[in-house]
Amino acid sequence: MTDAYRLKDLIDDRAEAGVFRVSRSLFNDAALFEEELRHVFEGGWLFLGLASQAPERHDFFTARAGRVPVLISRGQDGELRCFLNACPHKGARIAPFPTGNTKLHVCPYHSWSFDSAGICKNIKWQKSGDYADAFHEQDHNLVQIPKFGEYRGLLFGSLNEDVPSLEEHLGEARKMLDLVVDQSDRGLELVPGRVRFTYAANWKLQLENCTDQYHFTSTHPSYIRALEDRSRKNSAEAVQSSLSSSSFWKAGGDEIVAGSFAFDHGHAVAWGKMDVGPSLPLYDRADELAKRFGEARRNWMFNMRNLTVFPNMQIAENASSQLRVIHPIAHDMTEMETWCLAPIGESSAARTLRIRQYEDFFNPTGMATPDDTAVYEECQRGLSTREPSWLQGHARGSISTTAGGNSLSDSIDMLPAFSVAGSGQLADETLFRSYYRAWAERMKGALV
Ligand code: FES
Ligand SMILES: [Fe+2]
Incomplete structure (x- = not known):
């Protein structure tokens, strides 16, 4: 959070007096832009794509929510889910392609694999890895984004949990x-x-x-x-x-x-x-x-x-x-x-x-x-x-x-x-x- 920006310096909203003006800073300020990414794009509902981009089981497509890559995948059960397109191991994008169909997403880095519902199916050499119990107790599945919804085939998501319902938005x-x-x-x-x-x-x-x-x-x-x-x-x-x-x-x-x-x-x-x-x-x-x-x-x-x-x-x-x-x-x-x-x-x-x-x-x-x-x-x-x-x-x-x-x-x-x-x-x-x-x-x- 910065205290450098005052709303009244950025937007002069006095519509009753016939005045509505926007500051040039909204277009030319790199630091303000960072805040926009975080709050406007990564803090609320965004459009992600169409359900018809993944019509069949195991179809997927990738999108972005602000800077964050996401993966929209239709599972074996026919349900569409939206995950962070990031491996729980070290963060690599597990689906680097815009679209495709696969029962198993295999991470390109160390080959952990996940099914089309995001469930971790295999951790390479897990038995020989001498992991502590604490590791086995962790959830290794892909992480679903906090909010994901559909309106008549149009898909929206939010990285912030604290947003109005999609219908209200x-x-x-x-x-x-x-x-x-x-x-x-x-x-x-x-x-x-x-x-x-x-x-x-x-x-x-x-x-x-x-x-x-x-x-x-x-x-x-x-x-x-x-x-x-x-x-x-x-x-x-x-x-x-x-x-x-x-x-x-x-x-x-x-x-x-x-x-x-x-x-x-x-x-x-x-x-x-x-x-x-x-x-x-x-x-x-x-x-x-x-x-x-x-x-x-x-x-x-x-x-x-x-x-x-x-x-x-x-x-x-x-x-x-x-x-x-x-x-x-x-x-x-x-x-x-x-x-x-x-x-x-x-x-x-x-x-x-x-x-x-x-x-x-x-x-x-x-x-x-x-x-x-x-x-x-x-x-x-x-x-x-x-x-x-x-x-x-x-x-x-x-x-x-x-x-x-x-x-x-x-x-x-x-x-x-x-x-x-x-x-x-x-x-x-x-x-x-x-x-x-x-x-x-x-x-x-x-x-x-
Ligand atoms: S980063 Fe995905 S398996 Fe290592
Ligand atoms: Fe135009």
């Missing part, structure tokens, strides 16, 4: 997750092919950018121009999502086309209205989804939704669907893991469209992601100065923010903590406040 943001999961009665899967990349900037730039509607037309003009060009050349089958069409962003006046919902515990979603049209891979099941879930819920499935589940998971649904996991490495370095996310069992035409539009927009080789990472790095350069301390990027939407929801959230029985709805150019920034309030809550032990 996710709260009303579960309704946004439902819109993704309900797209198939068989759940979600990761399209094969994981992408990892780093950018030289703070993790909170990614945290914010996912739900930053203000940057789209400024940062991604080449993507917008490419789509407009395509639609001009091939108007008969124009693939033109309302997200990328400039008319979406031009909408003004009283028409409500976009907004945000912020939830307790740091979750938030930026949304934009999109037509139920053929530009989205769900279109071939639009009627079926309306029959099953009602029109309001179906229409929400088609809306652009960029969702953050604090602090490390994001699902962006627009032209395609992307799952992102944020791994902070240093105050000025972040690793991203991203996948194309898809409903299990969709038609091959829908899957093809999903993948093609994913490649267009999302991949590091696509037309949008490199723009974003380049501006994060520009921000980090500019954020290296200590003064002036306060940033001005959390103020748009201040006077249109309302407590609770609106008719659009009511239509799916969702009650956010606060919300904003308006034109495409309102581009709310108040939803970020939810991140920083949750950040402050988790950082309590490091701040005065």
